[in-house]
Amino acid sequence: MFKILEKQVFSPIIKLFVIDAPKVAKSCQAGQFIILRIHEEGERIPLTIADFDREKGTITIVFQEVGKTTKQLGAMEAGDYIKDFVGPLGEPTHIEDVDTVVCVGGGVGVAPVHPIARAFKEAGKHVIGIMGARNQELMFWEDKMRAACSELLVTTDDGSYVRKGFVTDVLKEVIESKGKDNIPLVVAIGPQPMMRAVCNMTKDYGIKTIVSLNALMVDGTGMCGCCRVSVGDETKFVCVDGPDFDGHQVNWAELSLRSAYFKAEEQKALERHECKCGCGGGK
Amino acid sequence: MAEQKAKKKIVPNKNPMPTQDALERARNFNEVALGYSEETVIAEAQRCLQCKNEPCRQGCPVEVDIPAFIKLAAEGDFDGAIKKIKEKNALPAVCGRVCPQENQCEKYCTLAKKHEAVGIGRIERFCADRELQKGVTLPEVAPPTGKKVAVVGSGPSGLTCASDLAKLGHEVTIFEALHVAGGVLMYGIPEFRLPKAVVQAEVENLKKLGVKIEVNSVVGKFTTVDQLMDEAGFDAVFIGTGAGLPYFMKIPGENACGVYSANEFLTRTNLMKAYQFPEWDTPIKIGKKVAVLGGGNVAMDGARTALRLGAEESWIVYRRSHDELPARKEEAEHAEEEGVKFAFLTSPVEILSNDEGWVTGMKCIKYELGEPDASGRRRPVPIEGSEFVMDVDTVVVAIGQGPNPLVPRTTKGLELNKKGNIVANLETGATSKPGVFAGGDVVTGAATVILAMGAGRTAAKSIHEYLTNK
Ligand SMILES: Cc1cc2nc3c(=O)[nH]c(=O)nc-3n(C[C@H](O)[C@H](O)[C@H](O)COP(=O)(O)OP(=O)(O)OC[C@H]3O[C@@H](n4cnc5c(N)ncnc54)[C@H](O)[C@@H]3O)c2cc1C
Ligand SMILES: Cc1cc2nc3c(=O)[nH]c(=O)nc-3n(C[C@H](O)[C@H](O)[C@H](O)COP(=O)(O)OP(=O)(O)OC[C@H]3O[C@@H](n4cnc5c(N)ncnc54)[C@H](O)[C@@H]3O)c2cc1C
Ligand code: SF4
Ligand code: SF4
Ligand code: FES
Numbered sequence: 001m002f003k004i005l006e007k008q009v010f011s012p013i014i015k016l017f018v019i020d021a022p023k024v025a026k027s028c029q030a031g032q033f034i035i036l037r038i039h040e041e042g043e044r045i046p047l048t049i050a051d052f053d054r055e056k057g058t059i060t061i062v063f064q065e066v067g068k069t070t071k072q073l074g075a076m077e078a079g080d081y082i083k084d085f086v087g088p089l090g091e092p093t094h095i096e097d098v099d100t101v102v103c104v105g106g107g108v109g110v111a112p113v114h115p116i117a118r119a120f121k122e123a124g125k126h127v128i129g130i131m132g133a134r135n136q137e138l139m140f141w142e143d144k145m146r147a148a149c150s151e152l153l154v155t156t157d158d159g160s161y162v163r164k165g166f167v168t169d170v171l172k173e174v175i176e177s178k179g180k181d182n183i184p185l186v187v188a189i190g191p192q193p194m195m196r197a198v199c200n201m202t203k204d205y206g207i208k209t210i211v212s213l214n215a216l217m218v219d220g221t222g223m224c225g226c227c228r229v230s231v232g233d234e235t236k237f238v239c240v241d242g243p244d245f246d247g248h249q250v251n252w253a254e255l256s257l258r259s260a261y262f263k264a265e266e267q268k269a270l271e272r273h274e275c276k277c278g279c280g281g282g283k
Numbered sequence: 284m285a286e287q288k289a290k291k292k293i294v295p296n297k298n299p300m301p302t303q304d305a306l307e308r309a310r311n312f313n314e315v316a317l318g319y320s321e322e323t324v325i326a327e328a329q330r331c332l333q334c335k336n337e338p339c340r341q342g343c344p345v346e347v348d349i350p351a352f353i354k355l356a357a358e359g360d361f362d363g364a365i366k367k368i369k370e371k372n373a374l375p376a377v378c379g380r381v382c383p384q385e386n387q388c389e390k391y392c393t394l395a396k397k398h399e400a401v402g403i404g405r406i407e408r409f410c411a412d413r414e415l416q417k418g419v420t421l422p423e424v425a426p427p428t429g430k431k432v433a434v435v436g437s438g439p440s441g442l443t444c445a446s447d448l449a450k451l452g453h454e455v456t457i458f459e460a461l462h463v464a465g466g467v468l469m470y471g472i473p474e475f476r477l478p479k480a481v482v483q484a485e486v487e488n489l490k491k492l493g494v495k496i497e498v499n500s501v502v503g504k505f506t507t508v509d510q511l512m513d514e515a516g517f518d519a520v521f522i523g524t525g526a527g528l529p530y531f532m533k534i535p536g537e538n539a540c541g542v543y544s545a546n547e548f549l550t551r552t553n554l555m556k557a558y559q560f561p562e563w564d565t566p567i568k569i570g571k572k573v574a575v576l577g578g579g580n581v582a583m584d585g586a587r588t589a590l591r592l593g594a595e596e597s598w599i600v601y602r603r604s605h606d607e608l609p610a611r612k613e614e615a616e617h618a619e620e621e622g623v624k625f626a627f628l629t630s631p632v633e634i635l636s637n638d639e640g641w642v643t644g645m646k647c648i649k650y651e652l653g654e655p656d657a658s659g660r661r662r663p664v665p666i667e668g669s670e671f672v673m674d675v676d677t678v679v680v681a682i683g684q685g686p687n688p689l690v691p692r693t694t695k696g697l698e699l700n701k702k703g704n705i706v707a708n709l710e711t712g713a714t715s716k717p718g719v720f721a722g723g724d725v726v727t728g729a730a731t732v733i734l735a736m737g738a739g740r741t742a743a744k745s746i747h748e749y750l751t752n753k
Pocket of ligand 4: 330331332333334337338339340349350353391392393394401403
C-alpha cells in the first residue's frame with residue numbers, strides 16, 4: 001500500500017499528490033512514469049513522474065480527471081492509500097548535448113515537462129519554457145517552471161491570463177525571433193492534438209522535436225503490446241521503448257485511433273461511477 | 284496387498300473426467316474439468332499396473348515417483364500420496380491441471396501401448412486439491428543460514444526455486460513486476476483451466492515458508508541485478524522472468540483496433556478480470572467474429588476465451604494442419620467441443636480496417652503441406668493466387684513470445700543467445716555471471732510449467748551449493 005502524503009487541488013479537475021514510494025524515488029529520472037491501481041478491482045493507469053524527492057522517498061504526480069479512475073483518484077485525500085504503485089517505468093528522457101532547448105507544456109503536460117526542463121538546466125543548457133492552458137483556472141506550477149527554466153513564456157487559449165494564444169503560437173514567435181538555427185531541439189508534452197500541432201510546425205523549420213506519448217497501457221513492462229505505436233517504419237512499445245519519441249516519425253493518425261479504442265467502455269464506466277442510484281457504481 | 288501381486292485385470296479406459304457441459308461452459312469462466320470424486324480417483328489409481336521398470340517416470344520432467352504415489356492413492360492414503368508427489372513437484376495442483384500429460388508421463392505408461400494411459404495428472408490433481416482444502420502441512424525449514432537470495436519473477440520457475448531455497452534455510456525475496464505473484468499462471472492461463480485461487484493458495488504456502496514477495500517491482504528499472512548483489516546484500520540471484528514479449532506477424536494493418544496480442548487479450552481477461560467489467564474497471568472489447576492466429580496452448584486459450592466473452596464465432600487460424608497443432612490434445616478437443624472453428628493451412632497477409640481504425644477483415648492465403656522441415660513436420664507452402672478475405676472483426680495474435688529484454692539489457696556480463704534468451708547451463712542453471720542463475724522460459728524459450736519448475740529446482744540446488752562453498 002502506498003500512502004498519499006499530500007494533496008493539492010489546482011483546479012476542480014487538476015490535482016497533485018505526493019506519494020510515499022521510496023523504491024521508485026530512489027532511481028527515477030526525468031521522463032519516466034509510474035503505473036498505479038487504486039484498489040483490487042481497479043484499472044492500471046500510467047502517470048508521469050512530475051517530481052521526486054530521493055531523500056524523503058516521495059514521488060509527485062499531477063493528473064487531470066478525464067474518466068472513472070482519475071476521478072476516483074481525485075476524490076482521495078492525504079492519508080489515504082493506493083493499492084499498487086510501480087515504477088519507474090519507461091526510458092528516461094535523453095538529455096541531449098545542445099546549447100538551447102525549448103520545453104513546451106500544454107495543459108496537464110506542464111507537470112511531465114517540468115522535470116525534463118530542470119534536467120536540461122541542471123546539465124547547463126539554456127532552457128526556454130513555454131507553458132499554456134485553456135484558461136487561468138487550469139494554470140498551475142508557473143513558479144516551479146520558472147525555476148526549472150532559464151526563461152519562461154506563459155499563454156492561455158482564451159487570454160484570461162498573461163496573453164491569448166496557443167503554445168504553438170508562442171513557439172512560432174520564439175523560433176522566428178531567435179532564428180531557427182539557434183533552436184536545435186524542442187520537447188513538447190501535452191494533449192495529442194497539441195503535440196501533433198507542434199510537430200507539424202517544427203517539421204517545416206527542420207527542428208528536432210521530442211514528444212512523450214500517452215498510449216493506452218496495461219502492464220507497462222513490454223508484455224502486452226497494447227501500447228504499440230508506429231514510429232517511422234517500425235512498431236514500438238511506448239512503455240519500454242518510450243515514452244519519448246521523435247515526433248516527426250510518429251504515426252499520429254494511428255495513435256489517435258488507438259487512443260479511442262475503449263471509448264464506449266470508458267463512458268460506461270464513468271456513467272456507472274457517477275450514478276448515485278445505489279447500483280454499486282459509485283464506489 | 285495380496286491382490287496386487289496376482290496378475291491384474293486390465294481396465295482399458297480412463298475414468299472419464301467430469302466436465303461442465305460444453306455449450307454451457309463455453310459461456311462462463313468457471314473451471315471446465317470438475318475433478319474426480321474420491322471413488323473415481325481410487326478406481327483410476329487401481330488401474331495402474333505398478334510396473335517395476337517405472338516407464339511413466341521417465342516421461343515426467345521432474346521424475347515424480349508415479350507408481351509410488353498412485354499406489355498410496357489406490358489405498359486411499361491421500362496424505363501419503365501428496366507427500367510423495369511433493370518430494371519432486373512443488374505445484375501439483377497446477378501441474379495436475381496443465382501438464383501436457385499425453386506427451387509426458389502418460390505417453391510412456393505401459394497401459395497406453397494398447398489402451399488408455401492411467402490418468403496420472405488427474406490423480407495428482409485430486410491429491411493436491413484435497414490437501415489444499417484440508418490445509419497444507421508445511422515442510423520443515425532448515426535453520427537460517429544467513430544467506431540472502433533474490434528471485435526475479437514469480438512464475439513457476441521462480442516459485443519453485445524460492446520454495447526450495449527457503450526450505451534450506453536461506454532468506455529469499457521474490458521481486459515480481461506485476462501486482463500479483465504467479466507469472467503466466469495468473470495472467471496467461473485462463474481461470475476456466477486453472478482457477479486463480481489454486482495458484483494463490485500455492486503462493487500463500489510459499490509465504491508461510493518465510494519467502495518475501497515484493498510485487499510491483501520491475502528489476503532492470505527500480506534496481507538492477509548488479510545492484511541487488513552489490514548494494515542490497517543478496518548473495519545470489521535467480522532470474523526466472525519468462526518469455527513475456529509478444530511476437531507480432533509484421534503484416535500491414537496489425538496496429539488496428541481489434542488486434543490484440545494473446546498476452547494483452549488474456550491479461551485483460553485473467554489478471555484484470557475484464558470479463559467482470561464494469562464491476563472490475565479494466566475493459567476488453569471484441570466483435571462478433573474473432574480470429575486467433577496460431578495453434579498452441581496460448582491460441583486455444585485465446586479462442587476459448589473469445590467465446591466466453593461473447594463472440595459469435597471464434598476461429599483458430601493455423602498455417603499447418605490439425606495433426607501439427609502444438610497445443611495439448613485435451614485443450615484442442617475442449618476447444619472443438621465448445622464450438623471453436625478451425626481454419627487450417629491458412630495464414631493472414633493483411634488486416635483490413637475501417638475509418639475508425641477497427642478491424643473489418645483479414646486477407647489470408649492458403650497453404651499446402653510440402654516436404655518435412657528440420658523439425659520433422661511437413662512444411663507449409665503457400666498456394667499462389669489463393670488469397671481470400673476472412674470476415675472477422677477481432678484478431679488475437681498467438682504466434683509465440685520471446686524473452687523480455689529488461690533484465691538482460693541492464694545486467695553486466697550476462698551471456699545471451701541470438702534470440703535474446705539467457706544462456707544457462709541446463710544441469711546447474713548457472714549463467715556466465717558468477718552468483719547469477721537462470722531458468723524457465725527465459726532460458727529455454729516458451730515451454731511448459733513443469734519444465735520451468737524443474738529448472739527452478741535445479742537452480743536452487745546449485746545456488747545452495749554455491750552459497751555453502753562461498
Ligand atoms: C506514459 C503516460 C504518462 C501519462 N501521464 C499522465 C500525467 O502525468 N497526468 C495525466 O493527467 N495523465 C497522464 N496520462 C494519461 C492517463 O494515464 C489517463 O488519463 C488515464 O489512464 C485515464 O484513466 P480514466 O479511467 O480516468 O479515464 P478513461 O475512462 O480510461 O478515459 C477517459 C478519456 O481519457 C482518454 N485516455 C484514456 N487513457 C489514456 C491514456 N493512457 N493517455 C491519454 N488519454 C487517455 C480516453 O481516450 C478517454 O477519452 C499518461 C499516460 C501515459 C501513457
Ligand atoms: C496462455 C498460455 C497458456 C499456457 N498453457 C500451458 C499449459 O497448458 N501447460 C503448460 O505446461 N504450459 C503452458 N504454458 C507455458 C507455461 O505457462 C510457461 O512455460 C511457464 O509459465 C514459464 O514459467 P517461468 O517461471 O519461466 O515464467 P513466467 O510464468 O513467464 O513468469 C515470469 C514472471 O516474471 C515476471 N517478470 C518478468 N520480467 C521481470 C522483471 N524485469 N522484474 C520482475 N519480474 C519480472 C513476469 O511478470 C512474470 O510474472 C502456457 C503459456 C501461456 C502464455
Ligand atoms: S508433474 Fe506433470 S509430467 Fe510429472 S507426473 Fe505430474 S502431470 Fe505427469
Ligand atoms: S507405466 Fe502406467 S501402469 Fe505402469 S506404473 Fe506407470 S502409471 Fe502405472
Ligand atoms: S503496456 Fe503492455 S507492452 Fe506496453
